[in-house]
Amino acid sequence: IQRRMQVPRAGSTGQDALDHVTSLIESLLALLSAPLLGIGVGSPGIVDLSGAVISAPNLEWTGVPLQATLSERFGVPVVVANDANAAVLAEHSFGDAGAEGDLMLVRVGRGVGAGLLLGGTPLYGSCFAAGEIGHVVVGTDPGELCSCGKHGCLETWLAVPRLEAKLADALLDAAPDATPRAACDSILTEAGTRLGIVLAPIVGALNLSEVVLSGPERLLAGSLIEAVRETIRRRTMEQFHGGLTLRLSTLGDDIVLRGAAVMVISSRLGVS
Structure with a gap:
């Protein structure tokens, strides 16, 4: 993990929560010193294979096309999965x-x-x-x-x-x-x-x-x-x-971050 950053959610839901995600990614991209391979996201809730959040009650998200939205916004490949599914990949790879x-x-x-x-x-x-x-x-x-x-x-x-x-x-x-x-x-x-x-x-x-x-x-x-x-x-x-x-x-607090990295590396380079 080269950099880490947190944005207080402060109980935000719906579009406000999505805006927090976008803002966090923008802030991290501003710190990049190497070519970007892709963006990996671990999201709460039920996430389909297209990276759409079908349901995330805690965020009040229903049918949010998170992967497509972020890919269009940032112009790079994005992989979105349920946070626990990302975490189990990290445990398998690094734990x-x-x-x-x-x-x-x-x-x-x-x-x-x-x-x-x-x-x-x-x-x-x-x-x-x-x-x-x-x-x-x-x-x-x-x-x-x-x-x-x-x-x-x-x-x-x-x-x-x-x-x-x-x-x-x-x-x-x-x-x-x-x-x-x-x-x-x-x-x-x-x-x-x-x-x-x-x-x-x-x-x-x-x-x-x-x-x-x-x-x-x-x-x-x-x-x-x-x-x-x-x-x-x-x-x-x-x-x-x-x-x-x-x-x-x-793996501590980094487990979902590591899982998100595994998803990007696997999808872009075919390495698991």
């Missing part, structure tokens, strides 16, 4: 992924999504929504309202803003003699259990060799990932979970 290539990467940020590789090949699904686990309702309790309109989606338990808000409330409500860890453990364990409930049937159906969590280590490590591990163990046969590797990604 600690096994050689089998049967990998699921769960991306936890403002939302929750997953990218899947089977035999090293990306899995997109019939409507390009493979891995959209964030909008799967978990459990029979009503749960909080999700941005998609349903109640109790995985995102309402696991997305970083929601999780941090619950942890802050837990600390405020904790007994005076309670340690911060004790106050937060039940929240993190519950989130991990809900994620494990979603992952268990996927692990069983696909017989995955590896599941990788990507997101803030301060939230995902410890109680949360151990709850995921235990829930998968309880809900699947030994043949499924016995050889499963469950771990955190080591």
